[in-house]
Amino acid sequence: MHLKEPTISIIGLGNILMTDEGVGVHAVNEFERRYTVPEHVEIVDGGAAGLDLIPFIEGREKVLMVDAVNFDQDPGYIGELENDAIPARITQKASMHHLGLMDVLCIVRMSGNIPKELCIIGIQPKSLELGLDMTPEIWDKKDILIERIVSKLKEWNIPCALRSPQK
Amino acid sequence: MRSVENALQLEIPLNAQYIRNLIMAAHGVHDHIVHFYHLAALDWVDIVSALKADPKKASALGESLSNWDQNSAKHMKEVQDRLGTFVKSGQLGIYANGYWGHPAMKLPPEVNLLAAAHYLQALHYQRRINMVVSILGSKTPNIQNLAVGGVANAINPDNQSALNMERLYYIKTLIDEVQSFVRNAMLVDVAAVAALYADWTGHGKGVTNYLSAPDMPMDTKGTAFALPGGYIENGDFATFKPIKSFNDEYFKNGVKESIKHSWYKGDWNKHPFEETTDPNHTGMQYDGKYSWVKAPTFNGKPAQVGPLANVLCMYAAGHAGTKKYVTDMLNTISAVAKTKVGPAALHSTIGRIGARAVRCAVLLDECTNQWNALVANIGKGDVKTFNAPKFPSGEIRGVGFHEAPRGILSHWAVIDGGKIKNYQCVVPSTWNAAPRNGSDQPGPYEASLVGTPLADPEKPLEVLRTVHSFDPCLACAVHLVDAKGRDIITVKAL
Numbered sequence: 001m002h003l004k005e006p007t008i009s010i011i012g013l014g015n016i017l018m019t020d021e022g023v024g025v026h027a028v029n030e031f032e033r034r035y036t037v038p039e040h041v042e043i044v045d046g047g048a049a050g051l052d053l054i055p056f057i058e059g060r061e062k063v064l065m066v067d068a069v070n071f072d073q074d075p076g077y078i079g080e081l082e083n084d085a086i087p088a089r090i091t092q093k094a095s096m097h098h099l100g101l102m103d104v105l106c107i108v109r110m111s112g113n114i115p116k117e118l119c120i121i122g123i124q125p126k127s128l129e130l131g132l133d134m135t136p137e138i139w140d141k142k143d144i145l146i147e148r149i150v151s152k153l154k155e156w157n158i159p160c161a162l163r164s165p166q167k
Numbered sequence: 168m169r170s171v172e173n174a175l176q177l178e179i180p181l182n183a184q185y186i187r188n189l190i191m192a193a194h195g196v197h198d199h200i201v202h203f204y205h206l207a208a209l210d211w212v213d214i215v216s217a218l219k220a221d222p223k224k225a226s227a228l229g230e231s232l233s234n235w236d237q238n239s240a241k242h243m244k245e246v247q248d249r250l251g252t253f254v255k256s257g258q259l260g261i262y263a264n265g266y267w268g269h270p271a272m273k274l275p276p277e278v279n280l281l282a283a284a285h286y287l288q289a290l291h292y293q294r295r296i297n298m299v300v301s302i303l304g305s306k307t308p309n310i311q312n313l314a315v316g317g318v319a320n321a322i323n324p325d326n327q328s329a330l331n332m333e334r335l336y337y338i339k340t341l342i343d344e345v346q347s348f349v350r351n352a353m354l355v356d357v358a359a360v361a362a363l364y365a366d367w368t369g370h371g372k373g374v375t376n377y378l379s380a381p382d383m384p385m386d387t388k389g390t391a392f393a394l395p396g397g398y399i400e401n402g403d404f405a406t407f408k409p410i411k412s413f414n415d416e417y418f419k420n421g422v423k424e425s426i427k428h429s430w431y432k433g434d435w436n437k438h439p440f441e442e443t444t445d446p447n448h449t450g451m452q453y454d455g456k457y458s459w460v461k462a463p464t465f466n467g468k469p470a471q472v473g474p475l476a477n478v479l480c481m482y483a484a485g486h487a488g489t490k491k492y493v494t495d496m497l498n499t500i501s502a503v504a505k506t507k508v509g510p511a512a513l514h515s516t517i518g519r520i521g522a523r524a525v526r527c528a529v530l531l532d533e534c535t536n537q538w539n540a541l542v543a544n545i546g547k548g549d550v551k552t553f554n555a556p557k558f559p560s561g562e563i564r565g566v567g568f569h570e571a572p573r574g575i576l577s578h579w580a581v582i583d584g585g586k587i588k589n590y591q592c593v594v595p596s597t598w599n600a601a602p603r604n605g606s607d608q609p610g611p612y613e614a615s616l617v618g619t620p621l622a623d624p625e626k627p628l629e630v631l632r633t634v635h636s637f638d639p640c641l642a643c644a645v646h647l648v649d650a651k652g653r654d655i656i657t658v659k660a661l
Contacts, residue, residue, distance in 0.1 A: 051201065052297070052307070054290060084256075107205075109256070111287050112249040 006042035008158060009056045010149065013067040013101065015048040020075075020125030020138045024066040027145040034146065035160040037153075050104060058108050062117040062156055066145065067101070069122025076141055077124040078148065086120055117156065121148045169389075169567025170580040170590075171315045173413050175558070178387040180551040183317035185541035186303055186330075188383045188393070189338070190310060191569065192530045192537060193299035196345065198572035199474070199527035200296070202638045203357060204289035207520060210632045211360050212282040213272040218251055220276035229281050232359070232499075235351035237288055238281070246284040270622040271629060274363055282360070285352045292348040295341050299534070302334060317553035322545055335542060342534045349527055357524035358496050361517045362503035371516030371633040373615025374469050375402035377476035378598070380418075380577075381410050382570040383533060385540070389413035393533060395484035396477065396570055398465060402514050407483035410568075419566055422577065422593060424461040425605035431461070436605040439579035439591040440564055462604035463593050471611040472574025472598040473637060475513060475522040481529070482510075488532050492525040516615070519636040558585035571595055573638050596640040612637065 012028025015021045025045055032043050044056050046065070057063050071079050087102050108114050123145065126135045153160050172179065179187075222243035229238030274282070297307050303320065304310025312319045323329035361368070376399070383393035390412040397409035398421075410418045425436040432445040449456050462469070470476070481489040493510070500508045500521075512518060561584070568577040574595030581589040601610030612634060619629050 051205065051290065051293065055294070103205075107290065110249065110253045111290065112252070 004039050006040050007061045008041045008156075009044055009060050009063045010037070010041060010153075011044045011046040011053070011056060011063065011065045013046045013048075013065055017130060017132065019127040019129050019131045020123075020134050021068050021128050023068050023123055023125060023134060023138055023145075026134065026139070027066045027142055027149070030142055031146050031149050034163060035150070036163055037160045038158065041153075041158060041160075050100065051107075053101070053104050054108060057104065057115065058111065058113040060115045062158075063115045063119070064149065064152055064156075065101075065118075065120045066149065067120055067122055068125040068128075069120065071122065071124050073124045075124050075126035075135070076137055078141065078144060079122050079124075080148070080152075081120045081122060083118050086118060119152055121145060121152065168313055168315055169413065169569065170565045170578040171556070171567070171582065172565070173567050174563040174565025174580055174582055175315075175556050177316055177556055178554060179384075179389070180317050180549075180554060181387060181544050182322060182541060182549060183552045184384050184387070185537050185544065186318050186320055186552070187313070188537040189534060189541065190300055190303050190312075191382065192533045193296050193303075193342075194307075195530045195572045196349070196527050196534070197293055197296045197300065198638070199523050199530070200289050200293045200345075200349070200353065202572075203353065203520065203524060203527075204286045205293075206638070207632075207635045208282060208286055208356075208360075210628060210635055211272070211364060212274060212286070213269075213279050214250060214283055215254060216272070216274070216276045217280040217283045218247060218254060218276075220247065220280035222247055222280065225277040225280040225284075228277050232355045233351040235348075235355070237284070237352075243280055243284060246287060247280060250283060269626060269628050274360070278359055278363065282356050285356055288348065288352065292345050296345045299338050299341050302338060303330070314553060316556045317551075320552055322550040322552060324545060335538070339535075339538055342531065342538065346531045346535075349524075349531055354492070354496065354524050354528060355499065357521055358499035359503055361496075361521050362500040362508075364517060365500070365504045365506070365508065365512075367517040367632070368508065368512035368515045370619055370629075371519070371615045371636060372514045373613075374471045374609075374611040375514055376400050376465065376468050376470040377402070377479050378465050378470040378472050378575055379477040379480045380568045380570040380575040383537065384413070393536060394477075394529070394570065395481055395486055396575070397480050397484065398470070399476075399479055399483060400468075402479075404479070404483045407480065409480075409484060413567070418568065418577075421465045422463060423467075424463045424591075424593065424597075426456075426461055427605050427607075428456055428602040429458050429461050430456050436464075439566075439577070439593055440581055440589065442589070442591050444591070458600075458602035460597050460600050460602060460610075462601040462610060463598050464604050467606070469601060469604055469608050469610050469614075470598060472595050473519065473523075474526040474572075474574075475519045476574060477570055478522040478525050478529075479513065486529075488529045489525065492528045496521055496525060516633045516636045523638070558582065560584050562588065573640055574598060594640070596637075599637050600639065612639075 010028060012025040014024040016025050025047060028043060046053055071077055086105060123138065123141060126137050150160060223240045225243045226238050226240035229235065300307040300310065304312045321329040324332045378398050379396040381392035381394060381396035385391045385393055395409055397407055400406040423436050423438055424442060427434050430446060430448045432447045451457055478489055478493065482493055497508055513522060563582050566577055566579050568575060576595055577593045579591045580587060599611045603609050615633050616630060619633060621627050621629050
């Protein structure tokens with residue numbers, strides 16, 4: 001429950017039914033298990049939502065997303081895309097169900113309310129097969145993904161604190 | 168769920184029917200708004216051309232067509248400025264995909280600007296109508312309140328933690344807001360696109376056997392429906408035969424699926440209760456098996472499903488609201504196109520888009536009707552929402568059907584001693600995307616693409632227009648970001 005209107009979103013993206021496709025959701029959930037964030041930061045399980053993501057992006061000051069990204073690199077490669085480097089356009093699609101992040105960012109840009117800071121922390125997936133478990137190769141990178149989230153937040157002057165160790 | 172209820176011959180409390188109906192209607196409205204503006208419109212509307220429009224003329228045009236209060240010249244100018252900034256940013260690579268500036272685009276700049284403004288407004292209204300779904304169903308798109316026997320919504324008009332009068336009136340506010348947008352912006356935009364692309368009423372006809380389900384049950388047994396459905400053969404209204412209840416044998420016995428051309432083991436044509444689903448990919452064989460989709464038939468023939476089939480069946484059944492919206496739309500199209508456009512034009516790519524807008528308006532009226540019925544029934548002191556199911560020991564069978572946004576959806580369950588023994592879904596996009604069936608007749612997509620003219624074979628926008636007009640349901644699941652922004656789907660003209 002947020003008492004103040006959130007100005008910053010941390011969004012985990014992906015379909016957790018398709019192994020590594022869900023890495024963004026798993027990583028953000030794991031981040032939330034380990035860290036607390038200030039009240040104006042909203043942590044969102046974006047799943048495979050299309051237009052429903054707009055309220056969590058439009059008008060926010062800063063948005064950090066974690067997602068499986070095709071960098072044309074080896075599985076497990078981690079990269080960052082920021083602001084204009086993030087592809088945002090209307091893609092050619094056969095079905096409405098293909099309304100993905102690129103379309104959503106394009107639409108938010110067209111409506112004139114794109115956040116000042118947009119960042120995607122991406123990881124090259126190994127498998128997109130059906131299945132609830134990620135490949136060990138990708139999930140072994142979770143500590144690095146979480147470190148990247150923490151350091152991006154630090155760069156944005158957003159404090160986050162480790163929760164007390166769990167027993 | 169309806170298939171299990173049908174197998175048990177379980178009655179559903181009235182409140183549960185009305186709540187389900189409200190969710191179905193709002194969900195359909197949401198789909199139809201997003202489909203038109205955010206998927207299909209960009210096949211016809213050229214955003215770049217909107218930059219050349221005179222905002223005052225666009226506003227005057229909008230105001231001449233309806234009473235919509237968001238068509239002011241000031242608003243048009245603001246939208247144009249935003250689009251200008253967006254297009255100038257250049258790094259978006261929007262021209263690369265061959266959509267905008269395509270030779271088959273031919274709306275005047277002012278119409279493009281008006282449509283672009285409504286495209287952005289539609290983002291707000293699709294969210295508002297989706298709130299009706301999430302208030303009643305806990306979340307969207309995968310609602311959580313359904314149970315075999317009813318819904319899990321507790322009704323207590325005075326309790327903050329139940330479905331109460333405050334929530335119900337909030338839902339009513341949302342419905343009214345969206346109704347204004349659909350009547351004054353969407354119906355007008357669709358009619359304008361249809362009129363200015365009137366040549367497209369001659370393309371994309373495909374299969375003209377139409378099948379649709381009656382829906383919005385108004386009694387506990389599912390024998391009276393607010394929206395009629397049935398079957399029309401060869402596009403002839405005189406052949407219309409209604410489906411009358413959840414137990415209607417005409418529907419139950421009419422459905423079969425063939426796998427002659429589908430990647431499953433064997434070659435048969437079976438009733439869903441008897442079917443199996445054993446995947447067996449054998450590669451692309453143009454004369455053999457070439458699709459993951461099975462080929463459903465109704466009484467041995469392929470059928471088109473979706474809003475057009477639904478609207479034609481409701482029209483044939485004499486549904487007053489449908490007749491009114493169809494007539495209004497054809498009149499607007501005729502006025503803008505300056506030529507008489509009659510119901511025959513509906514058997515086309517444009518017809519499917521027009522029918523979807525008509526269905527959207529019909530569903531919004533139905534939201535209001537269902538809301539009134541629910542509130543009146545609660546007013547009588549009835550707060551029941553659930554009848555507990557009891558499973559017998561032997562084998563039972565049931566079919567459940569629903570007129571979904573993309574057409575008739577049917578689930579077929581065989582239950583033995585309370586456990587599922589066989590379960591088959593015959594979904595709308597299976598009907599429309601079907602490969603050739605057991606007698607080698609093509610399905611609706613295939614048939615509709617024959618004879619489509621292409622202005623530029625390298626960029627077959629026209630093929631997308633027709634395929635999009637069906638509102639295909641494909642690949643729900645992959646949302647991978649590509650670092651270079653490449654398309655997931657490519658369409659090639661062979």
